[in-house]
Structures are given as structure tokens and as C-alpha cells.
Amino acid sequence: MLSVSGSGLQKGWILQVDSELMPVASTGSGTVTVVRGFFGSQASSHSAGTAIKAVFPETNTVRTSRGFQGTPVQSHAVGAPITDLDGLGAYQFTLGVTAAQTGAHLTGQVDSTTTTIPVDNTAVLQVGWTVIVESEKMRITGLPTGAMEVQRGSDGTGAAAHGAVPIRGPVVVDPVSAKDGSLLGSTGRSVSCPGGVVRGVENLQFGCSTPQGGLPVGPGGDGVLAQVTLSSRALLPYAPAQAVTLSPVTLLRASGNVIPNQVTPVGISVIKCPDVNANRLVTPGDATLILQAYFGLYPINLNTQDVNVNGLVTPADATFAKQVYFLSQPQPVRCPPPS
Amino acid sequence: MTGEMRGESMRNRPALLLILSLVLASALFFRTDSPAFAQPATVYAQSGAPIPFHGLRPSGVTLTAGMTAFQTSVAISDPAPLKVGQIVETLDSSDEIMEITGLGASTMQVKRGVLGTIAASHISGTILYSDFTTVEVMASGVGYLPTGATLSTALDGDTGTLENSGAFLAQSIGTGETTINITDASLVADATVVRIDGTAYVSTTNDTFLGSTGRSPTCPFYIQAGDSISFGCATLGANPDGPTGSGILAKVRLRADHLGAVSLHLQDVVLTDVTGVAEPVGEVLDGSATVVSGSPSPPSPPSPNCGGTGLKVCVLPSLQNVGLGNEFTAYIAVQNITPLCHSVPYPPYSACFGLGSYQFTLKWSPATEQLSVQSVHRGYLGDDGQPWSRNIYLAADVNDTLTVLPVNDSTTLQAGWTALVDSEEMLIVGVSPGAPGTITVVRGYHGTSPASHLHDRNVYAGPERMTVTRASLPAPHSAGADFRDNLRLLRVSNQSLLSAPALQIDSEWFKVVEKPARTFRDTGLTLSSNVN
Numbered sequence: 001m002l003s004v005s006g007s008g009l010q011k012g013w014i015l016q017v018d019s020e021l022m023p024v025a026s027t028g029s030g031t032v033t034v035v036r037g038f039f040g041s042q043a044s045s046h047s048a049g050t051a052i053k054a055v056f057p058e059t060n061t062v063r064t065s066r067g068f069q070g071t072p073v074q075s076h077a078v079g080a081p082i083t084d085l086d087g088l089g090a091y092q093f094t095l096g097v098t099a100a101q102t103g104a105h106l107t108g109q110v111d112s113t114t115t116t117i118p119v120d121n122t123a124v125l126q127v128g129w130t131v132i133v134e135s136e137k138m139r140i141t142g143l144p145t146g147a148m149e150v151q152r153g154s155d156g157t158g159a160a161a162h163g164a165v166p167i168r169g170p171v172v173v174d175p176v177s178a179k180d181g182s183l184l185g186s187t188g189r190s191v192s193c194p195g196g197v198v199r200g201v202e203n204l205q206f207g208c209s210t211p212q213g214g215l216p217v218g219p220g221g222d223g224v225l226a227q228v229t230l231s232s233r234a235l236l237p238y239a240p241a242q243a244v245t246l247s248p249v250t251l252l253r254a255s256g257n258v259i260p261n262q263v264t265p266v267g268i269s270v271i272k273c274p275d276v277n278a279n280r281l282v283t284p285g286d287a288t289l290i291l292q293a294y295f296g297l298y299p300i301n302l303n304t305q306d307v308n309v310n311g312l313v314t315p316a317d318a319t320f321a322k323q324v325y326f327l328s329q330p331q332p333v334r335c336p337p338p339s
Numbered sequence: 340m341t342g343e344m345r346g347e348s349m350r351n352r353p354a355l356l357l358i359l360s361l362v363l364a365s366a367l368f369f370r371t372d373s374p375a376f377a378q379p380a381t382v383y384a385q386s387g388a389p390i391p392f393h394g395l396r397p398s399g400v401t402l403t404a405g406m407t408a409f410q411t412s413v414a415i416s417d418p419a420p421l422k423v424g425q426i427v428e429t430l431d432s433s434d435e436i437m438e439i440t441g442l443g444a445s446t447m448q449v450k451r452g453v454l455g456t457i458a459a460s461h462i463s464g465t466i467l468y469s470d471f472t473t474v475e476v477m478a479s480g481v482g483y484l485p486t487g488a489t490l491s492t493a494l495d496g497d498t499g500t501l502e503n504s505g506a507f508l509a510q511s512i513g514t515g516e517t518t519i520n521i522t523d524a525s526l527v528a529d530a531t532v533v534r535i536d537g538t539a540y541v542s543t544t545n546d547t548f549l550g551s552t553g554r555s556p557t558c559p560f561y562i563q564a565g566d567s568i569s570f571g572c573a574t575l576g577a578n579p580d581g582p583t584g585s586g587i588l589a590k591v592r593l594r595a596d597h598l599g600a601v602s603l604h605l606q607d608v609v610l611t612d613v614t615g616v617a618e619p620v621g622e623v624l625d626g627s628a629t630v631v632s633g634s635p636s637p638p639s640p641p642s643p644n645c646g647g648t649g650l651k652v653c654v655l656p657s658l659q660n661v662g663l664g665n666e667f668t669a670y671i672a673v674q675n676i677t678p679l680c681h682s683v684p685y686p687p688y689s690a691c692f693g694l695g696s697y698q699f700t701l702k703w704s705p706a707t708e709q710l711s712v713q714s715v716h717r718g719y720l721g722d723d724g725q726p727w728s729r730n731i732y733l734a735a736d737v738n739d740t741l742t743v744l745p746v747n748d749s750t751t752l753q754a755g756w757t758a759l760v761d762s763e764e765m766l767i768v769g770v771s772p773g774a775p776g777t778i779t780v781v782r783g784y785h786g787t788s789p790a791s792h793l794h795d796r797n798v799y800a801g802p803e804r805m806t807v808t809r810a811s812l813p814a815p816h817s818a819g820a821d822f823r824d825n826l827r828l829l830r831v832s833n834q835s836l837l838s839a840p841a842l843q844i845d846s847e848w849f850k851v852v853e854k855p856a857r858t859f860r861d862t863g864l865t866l867s868s869n870v871n
Contacts, residue, residue, distance in 0.1 A: 003867040012784050014507075014522060014768065016859070017866065019599055021507060021522070021819055023766055025742070025781050035768040039509040039522050039755055039820020046870045055523070055527055055859045057786075060491065061855035062829045064849035065529040068841055071848040073424040075496040082831060084484040084839035085848060091475060095384065109603060130424060131855045139424075146444070154840040155423050172389060173599070176422040183478060190645055197419070206699065215839050215850070225382070229471040231425050235392040244384045245474065251380055255838060259481065264383035268474065273391040280434075282391065323388035327472070336454040 001033045004052060010251070012041075015020055016053040017046050069217070087218030089254030091225050092195075093209025096245045097131050097173040097268075099202060104167045106133065107146075112159040119167065120146045130154060130233055131169030133162050135201050170234035172243045172270050173198070178206035183223030188216040203245075204228065210254065212338055218254035232270045239308045241267030273335035274307045274321035281332040287321040294318070304338070356868045381479040386472070395428050395436075395468035402429075402465040404446070408458040411440075411449055418442040421469060426453065428468040434461030437597065479682070483843060486661040490829065490844060501534050501823035505859040508535065509755050514565075514813040517713075517806055520755070525713045525785065526805040529852050530824035531712050533807070535816045537705030538566075538601050538628075541592035545572045548586025548643075548673065549694060552615075553579045554825055560698050563646065565812040566706030572696025574613065581613045581693030583676050585643040588652070588697050591669040593628040595661040596707045597820065602627050603669050604702045608652045612679040613695030617651065626654025626669055634662035643672040650675050652699065671699055706814035710807040712824075718757030719764070719799035722806075726759065726799040733796045734775045739789040740781055744799055749776030758800035763787045767800060821859065828856050 002022075009015070009032050015022045021041040022034035037043030067073040101205065104121040122143045125131070129140045131150075137157045142149035153159035155174070178197050185191040193208040206226055244266050253257035276286040277295075279325055290305045292298035293313050307317040324333055403429060404414040421427070422438055426435045427449070435778030436456040441448035451458035464565040504527050509520040527533060540563055549556045549572055570589055574581065595601065610618040624645050638659050645653035655670040678691035714722070721727040731752070734745035744765075746752075750772045758765045758780065764787045769779030777796075783789040828850075831837065834855055842849045 002870060005865045005867045008862065009864065012781055012786075015862075016507075017870070019819055023768060023781055025768060028488065034442045035754075038768065039507055040511060041507075042819070046866055048866050048868050050866045052862050052863045052864045052866065053432050053860060055857050056858075057525075057855040058858045058864070059855060060834045061854075061856040061858065062831060062832050062834060062837065062849075063826050063853040064842065064852055065848055065852055066825070066827050066847065068346050068848035068850040071499050071846060074845055074847045076490055076494040076847070078490055078493050080490045080844050082486050082490065082829075082837060083843040084837060085487050085841040086482050086484045086839040091478070093382065095474075112765070117550045149748070154792055163428070174422065174424065176425065177475075181475060183481075199422070213798040213840065215840050217839075217848075220481050220483045222477070222481070224475045225478045226476045228384070228474050228476060229420065230390060230470075230474060231394045231422060231471050232390045232394070233424060235753050239389065243473065244386070246382055246384060249382045251382070251478065253484065256483070260379040261382050261478075264381055266384050266386065268384075269389040270387045270392050270676050273394045282394070292522065320389055323844070324391045324394065325389035325674050328394075328396060331397060333391055335391065336395070336426075337426075337434075337456060339455060 003031055009054065010056070014055045015336060017050055018044060020044055020046070028309065062279035069263045070088060070137045072149035077335055085217040086253040086255045086257065087220040088251060088259070089185070089189070089212065089218045089256065090207065090252040091184065091250065092205070093125060093225070093246050093249040094200070094203050095175055095178070095228050096173065096200070096203030097230070098245065099168040101173050102131065102167045102169050106162055106164050106167065109161065110161050111161045113152070114150050115152060116144070116147050122146065122148060125167070126170070131167050132201060133167055134160065134165055136160050136162070137171065137201060152213030156199070170236070172232070172234045172236060174231045174233050175204040175305070176229045176231045178204060178226050178228045180208045184210060186207055186219045186223060189218060196312070205292050205322050207250070212256050226227070230268070235270055235272060237309050239269040239271045244268050244269055272307045272309060272313045272321050273333065274317070274324055275335035276304045276321070279339050280334050280337065281322045282321060282328065282335060283332055284322065284325055287318040287325070290321055291315060292317040351695060353818065378480060378482055380481045383479070384475050386475045390472045393426060393470045394472070395426070395470055396425065397468050398469035398471070400467045400469070401708065402461055402463055402467065404461045405460065407460050408451070411451060412446055413449070413694070414445055415447045415467070418444065418447065420471070421447065421674045425469050425471070429461045430468055431461055433461070433672045435459050435461070436518055476577055480869050482701040484839070488834070489832045490515050491832055492830040494827065494829065497638040500827070501532065501825055502828055503859050504530070504533065504824040504826070505857050506822065508818050508822070511816065511818045513815050514809070515795055517626040517809060518804055519807060520802040522803060523806060524717050525853065526857060527712065527805060527824050527826070528715050529850060530826050531714045532709060532714070533712055533805070533822050534596070534707060534709045535584055535820055537707045537814070537816065537820065538598035538703045539596055539707035540568060541589045542593055543568050543570045545588060546587040546589055548582055548588055549574060549697065550569060551582045551586065552693065554581060565708065565810065566814040567700055567702040568763040569607065569700040571609070571696065572601070573684050573696035577613060581695045583673045583678055584675070585672070586671050587640070587643055587672050588669040589699070590660040591701050592666050593608065593669065594627065594666045597705060598625060598630050598632065598663055600629055602704045603654045605652065605654050605671070605699055606702065607698070609698045610652070610676065610694060611696045612692035613682065614681060614692055615695065616681055618676060618694070620652055621649040622651045624651060624653035624657070626657050628659050628661045628667060630661050630663055632663055634665060635660040637667065641670055641672070642676055645672060645674040650676065650677070654701070654734040668713060669701060671701065673697070694826035705817060705820060708810055708814045708816065710809055713806045713808060715805045716803070718801045718803045721801070726797070727801045728797065728799065731800065733794055733798060736791070736794050738791050739782070740784060743777050745775055745777050748774040749778055750774055752778055752800055753802070756800045756802050757784065758797050758798055760792050760798055761790060763790050763792070826852055828858065
């Protein structure tokens with residue numbers, strides 16, 4: 001037991017008096033009980049007034065390894081701000097493409113099995129469309145007077161009873177699947193997407209995560225969170241842009257803290273598959289033929305050359321064809337056989 | 340089909356709920372970035388081009404069984420990239436397009452021969468194209484998290500800077516040992532270089548005495564090896580004669596890296612006259628230094644006086660005080676060298692000559708040695724990073740205050756080791772060997788909490804240690820020596836604001852090894868009575 005000049009020593013600290021090392025086994029008032037001559041040091045006599053050194057935690061200090069992950073070691077000035085390298089650790093989003101209103105409505109109550117459904121306006125509907133009534137998708141197979149004949153509960157949605165409610169549609173773009181992109185795992189963190197893809201009526205939900213905390217550091221900056229595949233389900237005149245919505249989006253740091261985010265909306269159009277030369281492949285030749293048709297060097301054929309379905313053959317149609325070609329590299333997009 | 344599809348979606352939901360739970364828990368229990376510091380990230384969907392209606396691309400899905408022209412259900416490799424309502428085309432000689440009407444776990448139901456194509460048979464392995472396009476969900480501006488904390492002291496950019504580690508050697512080591520027991524491995528985790536402090540060699544130079552008569556010394560003999568320097572200088576020719584009397588032969592510069600005594604042992608001294616005949620040295624005297632805190636004034640160059648009479652070679656000053664971290668000089672002096680008379684093979688056939696050459700070896704202790712760290716191991720973990728099982732367990736229930744713990748076998752345990760029982764670390768300070776036996780411990784070591792433990796709980800124990808690559812000519816070191824490492828201590832304005840396992844300052848990244856850091860320094864307390 002050592003008598004000391006004050007208090008503050010704590011159990012477990014390693015003391016050094018002269019060159020003797022002594023772990024503190026317990027503390028008392030003005031005394032500490034130590035193990036003498038520990039860690040191979042030599043127990044020796046010490047005089048009153050000898051300074052006591054110790055290994056102990058010090059407020060507002062951090063022991064670090066410099067130049068982590070190959071960053072250059074630099075000088076740093078007093079007051080330099082310190083950033084937590086707490087990058088992206090998880091994300092989740094819901095991507096949807098919401099169908100517009102058709103302008104038609106069911107005219108009365110229908111049960112979950114009826115396949116000929118009275119509607120107030122068949123002129124705005126088309127056979128082959130997939131429409132949405134509340135949360136049920138229906139595929140229109142016929143349009144007799146004052147009604148639509150449908151396949152109920154298509155795309156895995158549940159057939160249900162409905163009242164006089166609006167009909168939305170057609171489904172132009174349908175989210176199909178998703179997979180993790182390159183950003184989340186880019187620093188070497190282990191990525192898992194345990195929920196897989198959860199498909200809704202007009203959206204899909206997807207998310208991936210990494211183990212909370214720890215190293216490597218989560219990524220920062222810009223990158224691809226996920227790749228989502230969309231399927232084209234209907235072609236509308238003028239190829240109106242469909243709003244691709246992302247909501248809600250949750251980004252978490254590796255620590256689990258929430259990263260605030262803002263979503264920038266985008267639109268995407270469905271255009272005619274631009275196979276002008278009927279070889280079933282979209283190639284630069286198709287764009288060339290469209291331009292030639294525009295300049296009167298090739299016969300006009302709206303069925304194949306009016307890519308954006310606006311009733312005209314213009315250079316814009318050729319531009320769309322080139323975009324599809326470049327989008328699909330290295331393998332060209334195949335179009336269905338000419339109708 | 341629809342039922343299968345619904346079932347698939349429902350199977351996914353529990354896992355999704357886990358993610359949602361994580362998200363919700365995060366929102367409830369973790370902080371959101373402070374808008375004062377962090378800019379929000381931007382998320383958007385990026386599409387390269389419009390979607391070609393019914394444009395077909397490789398889906399990555401293949402038929403896993405052949406199908407006839409009449410089948411409407413077929414086995415496929417993976418339904419995940421597909422969805423009911425899509426069309427698929429078989430890329431074979433028929434180029435049949437089918438519409439997907441249902442999807443199972445490994446099957447696809449289809450409407451055959453749509454869009455003007457004709458149903459045909461297909462073989463297993465047929466590649467399917469489907470109508471899809473890809474959009475990328477992008478994140479932009481995901482920033483790391485400014486903490487609001489700042490550096491309190493400047494940090495240099497010197498990668499060679501070594502700071503006191505706070506750890507000590509827990510055993511004396513010889514020159515061949517590469518696994519070194521230390522007091523606390525957690526203090527040097529992630530260090531790549533350590534320097535065991537002692538006395539470091541700086542330089543050796545010939546002094547003025549040998550050339551004082553106008554002869555030209557050359558010093559070809561120079562071997563610096565760990566904790567010693569062997570050095571020698573010579574002159575050529577008969578004229579002028581070499582010096583006699585007393586003088587400083589050489590100056591050896593050393594650096595004091597460690598508090599305490601430094602021994603300076605002089606050995607293997609050889610003096611010759613100008614003809615190469617050895618002068619008999621009467622006595623060789625060692626020196627020493629005491630390394631103290633502060634910066635005592637360095638002694639003036641000493642007069643070449645080894646004390647007493649006769650031909651002596653000595654280290655001067657015989658004792659000097661040196662400030663920690665300072666360089667100091669050990670002067671190698673010769674005293675009372677007289678002309679050496681002996682026969683020569685030319686007239687006058689007998690002559691006397693002064694000093695023509697010298698050599699010596701100076702050896703100091705303790706020495707400073709820098710080592711490369713290969714790995715660092717906590718005491719209770721084996722070299723594989725797993726708990727070090729020695730088949731030792733508690734022989735009885737223990738409460739959270741007991742310090743003498745019964746174990747089934749204490750014969751292989753040693754004082755100074757760290758033990759782990761459940762999640763409590765303990766420092767073993769005493770062992771009563773036996774099977775069963777007991778160990779005396781400091782409970783709640785390394786900031787863990789003392790807790791009760793049940794009979795039969797494993798006691799994982801071993802020495803805190805590091806494996807190193809030694810210098811080409813390593814030096815021995817004594818237990819209790821402290822050492823430096825290349826980890827750096829950051830002094831910050833408020834460590835509680837820091838939470839990540841790595842930090843960024845300017846463009847340099849730092850891995851956090853310990854927060855708050857334990858440092859080795861004066862406590863400001865003193866012994867209030869003598870201790871024997």
C-alpha cells in the first residue's frame with residue numbers, strides 16, 4: 001500500500017515510480033494498493049516526494065493511426081475541423097411510376113369476380129391496356145358498349161370489390177426488379193439486401209445494408225445505389241414522360257445515423273421500338289433511314305419511323321433511335337417482328 | 340399463378356420488415372445529421388434513354404428444361420428478373436415471343452406465340468430475352484459527417500514521428516526474440532513501427548590528437564552494430580612522428596531516449612606506434628550517463644585525464660547528466676602515452692615512436708532499437724484472433740468483487756497476463772499454482788465492468804504481446820522499458836463529438852485506435868511517505 005499526496009488514481013492503472021511498474025489493485029483515501037515490481041520491473045525503495053507517473057485515459061484525446069487507407073500524411077493546424085468518416089451504410093427506397101387518370105370510372109359496385117365491368121366512358125380505354133382500379137390491376141380484353149371486359153387481379157394484385165371509382169391507366173412503365181449498385185460496397189463493406197425486391201401495385205421497394213459501424217469506412221460522394229429494371233407496358237401517343245418517383249428514400253450512415261436527402265424527380269418515356277429496316281435490331285442504320293425519310297430520300301412509314309408517336313417523322317425520331325442504340329450497347333435491342 | 344406471385348411477395352415481407360425496423364430504430368435512436376454541418380444528399384433515378392416499347396434484351400434467364408410447342412409452363416433458371424405481363428423471346432431458330440402470365444419459384448407460365456410469332460419447341464438452356472430497360476438510382480453528395488470538433492494542437496506531417504505508446508516491455512528480451520510480451524497490446528494496436536527506448540547511436544568522429552603532430556589520419560575501421568560502435572583510425576609513414584602525452588582520440592555521439600542510467604563500456608582497445616607495434620594499455624575505464632528530465636547543460640569538452648598514472652584509455656566524462664531526448668558525447672581519451680622504443684630494421688636500429696593508430700569498441704546499455712510490428716495480440720486472444728482456450732474455467736461461482744478466483748487449473752497461468760471471463764477483462768497479478776488453483780486478479784480491467792460469473796465459465800488468458808521483425812543486429816532490452824510507436828495522439832476540442840471508427844482532417848484519414856487515449860505521464864501526485 002502506497003501513501004500518495006492526493007486522489008485520482010484508479011484501479012487498473014499502471015503506475016511507474018522511478019523505474020518500478022505497479023498496477024493499482026484498489027484505491028483508498030490517500031492510499032493505493034499496488035502490486036510491486038510488476039511486469040518484470042524491479043521492486044525498489046522510493047523516497048517520499050517521488051513523482052508518480054501513470055498510464056491513464058486523458059480527456060479529449062484520440063489515439064490514431066495516420067494516413068489511413070493510403071491517404072497522404074499532412075500537417076494540420078490548430079482549429080482544423082474534424083470529420084467523422086461515417087459514410088453510407090444502408091439505403092432503402094421505393095421507386096414508382098404512377099399511372100394517370102383515364103377519365104373513365106366504374107359506374108357501380110362490382111364484386112371481386114366480375115369480369116365485365118360497367119364503365120362510364122369506353123372511348124378513353126383500349127384493349128390490351130393494363131388499368132388500375134384502387135389497388136387492383138386489370139387487363140382489358142374487350143370493350144363492349146358501356147363496359148370493359150377484363151382479366152382480374154393481374155400482375156399478382158388481388159381481385160377485390162370496388163365501388164364507383166376512377167380507373168387509372170394505362171400502366172405504361174412497370175418496375176420489375178432491382179439489384180444493388182456499386183456505391184454501397186465500394187469501400188469493401190459487406191453488402192446484403194435481405195429484403196430483396198418487394199413489388200407493389202405501381203412500385204417496388206428495395207434496400208441494402210452493411211453491418212452497423214466498424215471498418216472499412218462507408219462510402220461518400222456520388223455513385224449508383226441500385227439498378228432498377230423497368231418494363232414497357234403501353235405505348236401512348238406523343239410518348240408522354242412518365243414521372244419516376246423515389247419516395248420514401250432512407251439513407252443511413254454506417255453508424256446508423258440518418259442522412260438527410262432530397263429527391264430529384266425524373267421522367268421517362270416509352271417510345272416505339274425503332275426497327276425501321278425490319279431486321280429486328282435497333283442499329284444506327286435505323287436512325288439513318290428515319291433521317292433519309294425526313295429529307296425525302298426514303299419512303300415515309302409512320303408505323304416504323306414515327307418513333308415518338310406524334311404523327312410526324314422528324315429528326316427527333318432519329319435521335320430517339322440513336323439513344324436506344326447507344327443505351328443497349330454492346331448488344332442491340334431486339335424489337336418484335338413487324339406487325 | 341397469382342397465388343404463387345402473391346406468395347413470393349409475402350415471403351419477402353418479413354425480411355423487408357427487418358430493414359424497415361432498422362430504419363425506424365435508426366430514426367428513433369440515432370441522430371440525424373445536423374443541418375448546421377451536413378449537406379443533404381441528392382437521390383435521383385437516372386435513365387439513359389427512353390424505353391423502346393417491347394424492346395427485348397438479354398434477361399439473364401434461361402430455360403432449365405426443354406418445352407414443346409404446346410406447353411404453357413416451363414422451368415426457368417431465375418424468376419427474379421421477370422414479372423407477369425412482360426414478354427420474353429426465345430433466342431433460338433424459332434424466335435418465339437411469349438407473354439408471361441405467371442411466375443413460380445422456378446417456373447414460368449406463358450401465353451405462347453404472341454406478337455405474330457409462332458409457338459415452337461425449345462431446348463433446355465435456351466436464352467430468354469425480355470422487355471426491360473435499366474435505370475440507375477443515384478446518390479449524389481453523400482458527405483462524411485462534420486463533427487464540430489477541431490484539433491487543439493497542431494500535427495506535423497512527419498511520418499517518422501514516434502510518440503510514447505504508454506506500453507512497456509513486460510519481459511526482458513534477448514536479441515533473438517520476435518514475440519515480445521508487453522503491458523497492454525491495445526495501446527499499440529495498428530502500430531507498424533515501435534522503438535524500444537534506450538540509447539541511440541548518432542555518430543563517431545576522429546578527434547584532433549592522432550593528427551596533432553601533422554600526420555594525416557584515415558579512419559577505415561567503422562562497424563556500428565545495434566548497441567556498439569567499433570572504430571579505428573590510422574596514420575601512415577615514419578614522419579612526422581606520432582603524438583605522445585594525453586589527448587582525445589574520438590568522439591562518440593549518442594542520443595538519450597530513455598530515463599535512467601546509461602552504461603558506456605569501452606573494450607577491445609588497441610594502440611600502435613607509427614610502425615604498427617602495439618602499445619601496451621595499462622587500463623581501460625568505462626563511463627556512464629544519467630538521463631534525466633529537462634535539459635541540463637552539456638559538459639564542456641573534458642581534459643584528457645583518466646585519473647591516476649600510466650597509459651590509460653577511458654570514456655570521459657566518467658559520469659554526465661543528459662536531458663531526455665538530447666544527444667550527448669562520450670569522449671574516448673588516452674592518457675600518458677609515451678614514446679614506444681623498439682628495434683627497427685634500419686639505422687639507427689633502435690628508435691622510439693609516438694602514436695600511429697588506435698581502435699576501440701564502445702558498447703552502451705540500454706540500447707534503442709526500432710522494430711517493425713507484424714501483429715499485435717490481446718492477451719486472451721490467440722494468434723488466430725480467437726479466444727485463447729487453455730481448458731481453464733472457474734471452479735466456483737464468483738461475484739463481482741472477489742479478487743482471488745478459483746480455477747480448475749492455474750499451473751499454466753502467469754502474473755501479468757490478461758484474462759477474459761465472459762465480457763470482463765482482468766489483470767492477473769498473482770497465481771497460486773495448482774489443479775485446482777487460484778489466481779489473484781484486478782477486476783474490471785481495461786474499462787470493462789466487474790460482473791458475477793458462473794462456475795465453469797471459461798477463463799481465457801495469455802500475455803499481451805506483439806510479434807516483430809527485429810533489426811539486423813538487434814539489442815537486448817530489459818523488462819519495464821517503455822517504447823514509442825508510430826500511432827499519433829490527437830488532442831481535440833471535444834472528443835464526445837467524435838463517433839466514427841475513422842476521422843478525416845483536411846484530406847488525411849485517421850483510424851481511431853483508442854478514444855480517449857491513454858497516455859503515460861506525470862499524475863501530479865507524489866509518494867507522501869518513503870516506500871521500502
